[in-house]
Amino acid sequence: MSERRPRYRLTFACPDRVGIVAAVSGFLAEHGGSITEASQHCDAASGWFFMRCEIDAATLPFDGDGLRQRFAPVAEAHGMRWQVIDNITPRRVVPLVSRQDHCLTDLLYRWRSGELLAEIPCVLSNHEDLRAYVEWHGIPYHHVPVDPDHKAAAFARITELIDQARADTVVLARYMQILPPEVCARYPGRIINIHHSFLPSFVGARPYHRAFERGVKLIGATCHYVTDQLDEGPIIEQDVVRVHHDDTVDDLIRLGRDVERTVLARGLRYHLEDRVLIHGNKTIVFD
Amino acid sequence: MSERRPRYRLTFACPDRVGIVAAVSGFLAEHGGSITEASQHCDAASGWFFMRCEIDAATLPFDGDGLRQRFAPVAEAHGMRWQVIDNITPRRVVPLVSRQDHCLTDLLYRWRSGELLAEIPCVLSNHEDLRAYVEWHGIPYHHVPVDPDHKAAAFARITELIDQARADTVVLARYMQILPPEVCARYPGRIINIHHSFLPSFVGARPYHRAFERGVKLIGATCHYVTDQLDEGPIIEQDVVRVHHDDTVDDLIRLGRDVERTVLARGLRYHLEDRVLIHGNKTIVFD
C-alpha cells in the first residue's frame, strides 16, 4: 500500500444553471487548489446538477475547515447540498452479521490489507458464530440476540451500540433481520445492504430458491441503501454470474456468495470514497 | 465455412434408472456408431434423465430413418420422449418482426454467412418497413397488419402463412404484438421470443423505461419459449450489459439492442442444434 496523498473530496448537488463549474473551479483556482479528479452529472429530467471533485490538500493554504468556511458562500449562492471530506480520516464502519461469514471475511480482509479506508469499531451480530474470527482481528464483537417477541428492545440496543461506536456507515453484511423503520430513518443514506438477487427480481426471502425455480440463466447480487421499503432503496452496484441447468440451489448459493461479496465491496468502496450521490430513489456513482 | 460432416443428433428424456446410457451407447456401438459429442443431465427432484448425443452418420450402416426404426424399441423400453434429427437438413425458421430491425439484421447476417443452419422461407410483419431489406436477400416478405378490431383474422392469416411455409420454428424478433393463446398452443416449444429485460424483472411493456426509473446498474435480455403466459415461458438464454447514471432511456434502448440480438442469436442457435430440452417451465441447455 503506497502512502496516500492528502486530498479533499468536495461533492454537491444543486439546481442546474450556467456557471456552476466556473464558480467552483474559479474558487479553487483562486486559492491555488489543484483538482486531481472531477466528475459531473446533469439530470435533465429534474434539472439537478451533481459534482464530485478531489483537490490536492497540499496546494491549498488552509485546512479542511478553512475550505468549508470559504466555500460556504459559493455553496449558498447556488443552493447546494454539499460536503467536504478528506481522504485521510478513516470512516467508521459497523458491520451487522448473522451466521454467514463470506461478506464479513471479505470486508475484514480488505480492511486488514489497507484497501478499505475505514475503521471498524465493532461488529454486531444476532449470533455468536463469528466472534472468534472477528476478535482475532482485535475488533470488539457484540452479540445482540433478536428475540421475535422483543424486537424493539433488541433494535434499541443495536442503535445504542451503533451510536456509541460513532458509526458513519452501517453495513448489513448478510444480516438476516429486517431493520425496523425507525432504525432505517435514523441513518438515512448511511445503511448499506447486500441483497442476494439481481433486484428488482426476487425481492424478499429465499431469492436463490426462487431463481432456481424460475430457471434463470444468470443470478446476481445488489448493493443498495436501506430505506423503510424492503429491497427498494437506491441501488449502488449490481453484478451477475452465469448458472447452468445442472446447478442445484446449493450451487446457486455458493456461486452467489462470490458475487455478493464482490458487489458489496465495490458498493462500499464507492460509498466510502464519496463517489455515490443519492437522487430520489436512484444513485449517481462517479466511479 | 468448412464443409459440415453429417451427423445425427439423438435427444431424449425419460425416467431415470440404471442402465440408460449403457442401453443407448450399447445400441450405437453394436451398429458401429461413433459418438462425437454427448451430454447428460439428471434432474434429482423429478427423477428425470435427459441426454443429447451426436453420432457420425458415416459410421452407421443405415440412414436416419433406419436409425429411428432400430432405436424405437430402445426408446420404448425406457419410456423416452425422443427424436433423431440430422445436422444437414436446414430447419425452416420464420421470423416475425415489426419496425425494429436489429434482431432481424443479425439473423439475416448469420443466415447469409452460413452460421445458422436454417432456411428462412419468409418473413412476416405487421408493417411494411423492412420489406426492401428482406427482399434484397431473396426472401419473401408478407405484410399482415394487425388491426386491433380484427386481431383474430390477422392471426388466422399469420398461422396460415406459418403453416404454408412449413416452419419448424417461429422467431419473434422484436415483434410488438402478443400472440393469442391458440397460436401459442399450436406451436409448443417452437416459438422463440426475445424479451428486452432480464426476466423476471420488468415483465411486460416498456422494460427499459422501468429499468431507468428503478435505477438498475445492469440491463438485460431474455430469450425464451413462448407460452400463453406472457414472458413466463421457459428461459433459454439471458445476458446483461452495464449501464451508468448518465445513460438516458435512449442509451438503454441502444445498449439493449446489442444484448437482445446476441442473446437471441445464442438462444436460437442452441434451439436449432437441438441443444435445448424443455422440462416443465425450465430448460436444459447442452451448450
Next chain:
Amino acid sequence: MSERRPRYRLTFACPDRVGIVAAVSGFLAEHGGSITEASQHCDAASGWFFMRCEIDAATLPFDGDGLRQRFAPVAEAHGMRWQVIDNITPRRVVPLVSRQDHCLTDLLYRWRSGELLAEIPCVLSNHEDLRAYVEWHGIPYHHVPVDPDHKAAAFARITELIDQARADTVVLARYMQILPPEVCARYPGRIINIHHSFLPSFVGARPYHRAFERGVKLIGATCHYVTDQLDEGPIIEQDVVRVHHDDTVDDLIRLGRDVERTVLARGLRYHLEDRVLIHGNKTIVFD
C-alpha cells in the same frame, strides 16, 4: 432515433497546472455556455492534463467558428492541443474490407439505423465480394486489387480514393492487407483497426489458430489506432469471450466474429464522439 440536440465538443490536452478548468469553464460561463457533460484526466507521470466537454450550442451567442475564434486565446495561454467539433455534422468514414463481412455488416446496420453519426462516402476493398451488399445501401464500392508485385500502385490508388472521399476516419474492418508506413503516416490518429486477438497476445497473423494451440480459456479482440508498428498502436477498446476445450478453431473464429464487431463498434463510436485522446502510445477514453 430522437432528434439530436446541437452541441459542441471541446477536447484538449495541455501541461497540467492550477486553473485550467477555471479558465475553460469561466470562459464558457462568461458567454452563457451550458456544459452538458465534462470529463477530465491528469496523467501524473507526464504532467499532462486532458479534458473533454460538451456545450449546449443553443446557449452560446455564436456558432462553432465563433467559439473557436474566441477560445483560441485561452487555448494558446495554456499551450493546448485542442479542437471544437459539433455533434451535428456527420463524420466521413471510409471502411476498407476484404472478403469477410461481419464487421462491415455491423457498421452498415449502425449507420443505417442512425446510431453512428457518420456518412460513408464509399467502401474500398481488395475483392469484389461485398459489392452488392454495399451498393444496396446506396454506397459506392471501389475494388482496388492489391497485387503483391504492385503494392505501391494499389496503395497510391487507395490513398487517392480516401482523399477524394474527404475521409475523416478510415476503418480497417478486417482488411487483410498491411498498410505501408507512408499510408499510416498520412492519416495519424485517423485509421482504426480491429485486431482479432486480445493484444498484446498473438500479434500478427492467425491469432485464433495460435490461441487454440496455446489452450487459452478466453479469446478477444482489440480496436486500436494504426501506426507503422504492426498491432502496436494505441488501444481504444478490448473485450473477450469464453471458449472451451471442445471449441475448434472454426468455433473460435465464429465466436471471435461477435467480439470483433462489438469491440470495433464501441471503439469507433468513442472515436466519432471525440471521446478518445491519444497520449503517447496510450489512449484516454472518456466513455
Next chain:
Amino acid sequence: MSERRPRYRLTFACPDRVGIVAAVSGFLAEHGGSITEASQHCDAASGWFFMRCEIDAATLPFDGDGLRQRFAPVAEAHGMRWQVIDNITPRRVVPLVSRQDHCLTDLLYRWRSGELLAEIPCVLSNHEDLRAYVEWHGIPYHHVPVDPDHKAAAFARITELIDQARADTVVLARYMQILPPEVCARYPGRIINIHHSFLPSFVGARPYHRAFERGVKLIGATCHYVTDQLDEGPIIEQDVVRVHHDDTVDDLIRLGRDVERTVLARGLRYHLEDRVLIHGNKTIVFD
C-alpha cells in the same frame, strides 16, 4: 453445507474408437452403478478420447478398491490412462506463499466454510508475515527462507515438507519464487500456479506494470499447471477485469487481486473435483 453423498469419480483418456462409452457404461450398469454426471470429449486432431463420470457409491455392491479392481480389465482393453477417486476423502493441499495474502485468505475462507473439499496440512512460506493468520486456523506454518546463494537447500527443504505433508496438490498462491526444474518434475500435474496476467500476455515479472505501459483496457489472471517452462504450462482457467485510463499501476494491482483469487479458486476447485484432464500442453476442463 449439506451432507455430501458419496460418489466415485472415474476419469480416463484413451485412443478414440467405437464402443468406449458402451464398454464403460455397460460395465457400470452391469453392477447397478448409477451415473450421476458424465462428460466426454474427443480431440479430433490427436484421436484421443477423454471422459469423466461420477457414480453414486451407494448403488455399487463394492467399495472403491473393488471398483478399481473390476474396472482395470476394461481400462486395459482400451489402453486407458485412468483413475477412480471418491468425493469423500479430502485432498491434501499445501499452499506456498510469500507476503501477499489475498489468495491465501480466499483459500482459507473456502476451506473453513467447507466449500473446498481439502485438508491443508500446512502452509509454506519464504517469509514470516502470514504466520499468525494461518496458525489462527490451526494450520502449521513453516518458514523456509530462500537465500539466493543457497536455493538448492531451500528447495530441498520445501520438497521434504511437501512430501512429509503427503500433499496431493501444491498451490503457488502468489509465491514469488521460481521453482527449480527438479521440483516441477517431481509433482507433474500437481502444482498449480496463479499468474497475474492474461497469459500469454506479459509472461514473467511485473505484468501489471507492463499492462499499464501498453495501455490495455482489460487485465487478467491465469491459473495453470506448473512445468519447467515459466508461465507456459497447461492453462486451467482465466478471467479479466476492465480497467480505465485513470487507473494507476496500484489500481491495476488492487483490481487484479480480486481476479487472481477468483481464478485460482475456480481452477483449484476444478482440479480437486477431478474435472481437469491434461492433454499435451492443454487442458480439458469438464466444468
